[in-house]
Amino acid sequence: MAIILGIESSCDDTSASIVKDGKVLSNIVCSQAIHQKYGGVVPELASRAHEKNIIPTISEALKSASVSLSEINAISFTQGPGLLGSLLVGNCFAKGIAMAQKIPLISVNHIEAHINAHFIEDVKPTFPFLCLTVSGGHTQIICVEGFGKYKLLGETLDDAIGEAFDKSAKLLGLPYPGGPLLDKMAQLGNFKKYEFPIPEIKNYDFSFSGIKTSILNFLQNNTRINPDFIAQNLNDICASIQYSLIKIVMRKLKKASQEFNIKTIAIAGGVAANSELRSKIQFEVQLSNWEVFIPKFEYCTDNAAMIAITGYYKFLNNDFADLSSVPNPRLEMKVIK
Ligand code: KG4
Numbered sequence: 386m387a388i389i390l391g392i393e394s395s396c397d398d399t400s401a402s403i404v405k406d407g408k409v410l411s412n413i414v415c416s417q418a419i420h421q422k423y424g425g426v427v428p429e430l431a432s433r434a435h436e437k438n439i440i441p442t443i444s445e446a447l448k449s450a451s452v453s454l455s456e457i458n459a460i461s462f463t464q465g466p467g468l469l470g471s472l473l474v475g476n477c478f479a480k481g482i483a484m485a486q487k488i489p490l491i492s493v494n495h496i497e498a499h500i501n502a503h504f505i506e507d508v509k510p511t512f513p514f515l516c517l518t519v520s521g522g523h524t525q526i527i528c529v530e531g532f533g534k535y536k537l538l539g540e541t542l543d544d545a546i547g548e549a550f551d552k553s554a555k556l557l558g559l560p561y562p563g564g565p566l567l568d569k570m571a572q573l574g575n576f577k578k579y580e581f582p583i584p585e586i587k588n589y590d591f592s593f594s595g596i597k598t599s600i601l602n603f604l605q606n607n608t609r610i611n612p613d614f615i616a617q618n619l620n621d622i623c624a625s626i627q628y629s630l631i632k633i634v635m636r637k638l639k640k641a642s643q644e645f646n647i648k649t650i651a652i653a654g655g656v657a658a659n660s661e662l663r664s665k666i667q668f669e670v671q672l673s674n675w676e677v678f679i680p681k682f683e684y685c686t687d688n689a690a691m692i693a694i695t696g697y698y699k700f701l702n703n704d705f706a707d708l709s710s711v712p713n714p715r716l717e718m719k720v721i722k
């Protein structure tokens with residue numbers, strides 16, 4: 386029997402989770418509203434808020450799982466990638482508990498944890514599967530050949546797709562994080578009204594910087610002619626932007642599925658909530674016989690359950706970190722070349 390406490394603090398959510406024998410008993414997420422008025426995450430404010438929230442969040446996770454600290458067999462934490470000041474809070478706290486309770490410490494890669502969120506649910510994808518990770522910090526396609534066996538097929542060369550959603554929303558005057566709001570408005574609009582260029586990048590890499598610039602130019606040119614252009618066409622602009630952003634990732638995902646002949650598809654990260662992505666994926670389920678896995682929304686966005694479940698599998702493999710481990714804001718995932 387193994388009870389794992391997971392801590393996630395890579396960006397602006399402080400989260401703690403208890404996993405017992407591979408089952409999530411609790412998953413508490415404490416979000417930081419303070420960043421909204423700045424239109425993006427302010428690193429200094431994020432680390433201060435983590436420091437304030439971490440003990441109440443862990444206490445709540447233990448309480449709601451009806452588990453005491455002395456029953457924990459190991460503690461897993463996000464080592465990176467992420468914001469250094471934010472990572473440090475979770476890292477130091479995990480080390481403190483490991484030392485005080487004399488239990489092993491397990492370091493977890495945040496992106497790997499997003500993939501492993503698929504192992505939380507009872508119905509799990511079978512290997513090999515393709516995982517499209519689409520979040521505010523990452524956009525990549527990975528072929529998952531086994532637990533911890535990842536082949537990176539492609540990733541973004543600049544912005545992440547969630548960032549592209551949020552930055553576009555900001556240009557439209559929507560509050561941060563604008564992705565979900567842009568999605569809501571897009572559902573009421575006509576995606577054919579405006580066209581944005583889809584980048585031609587070789588292999589499976591992505592780029593969102595070109596489309597970001599073209600959206601900026603498009604809005605500037607039109608508001609110069611008509612200052613009310615955005616307000617009068619908001620739903621159609623949102624629908625057209627969303628259509629193009631999702632087209633960029635779906636093209637590559639379909640190409641990878643065909644080339645590697647893999648129809649088991651997993652989607653990870655906050656953008657998995659997007660209605661256009663979900664409808665395009667559903668279309669492929671019908672058309673191409675895809676078997677699709679999308680974790681519950683609470684396990685798609687940043688959460689500690691994915692850190693605890695990854696910790697659980699590492700615990701079974703005796704894959705521990707030592708007390709001198711430090712956070713790494715640019716931590717890379719170990720991949721098969
Ligand atoms: O995975 P996540 O919670 O955090 C990171 O690791 O980044 O993803 C957050 C991102 C934000 O950029 C947010 O705007 C985006 O996911 N997002 C969406 C939607 N829901 C969340 N983007 C588009 N449509 C949505 N429905």
Ligand code: ZN
Pocket residue numbers: 495499520522686687
């Ligand atoms: Zn994330």
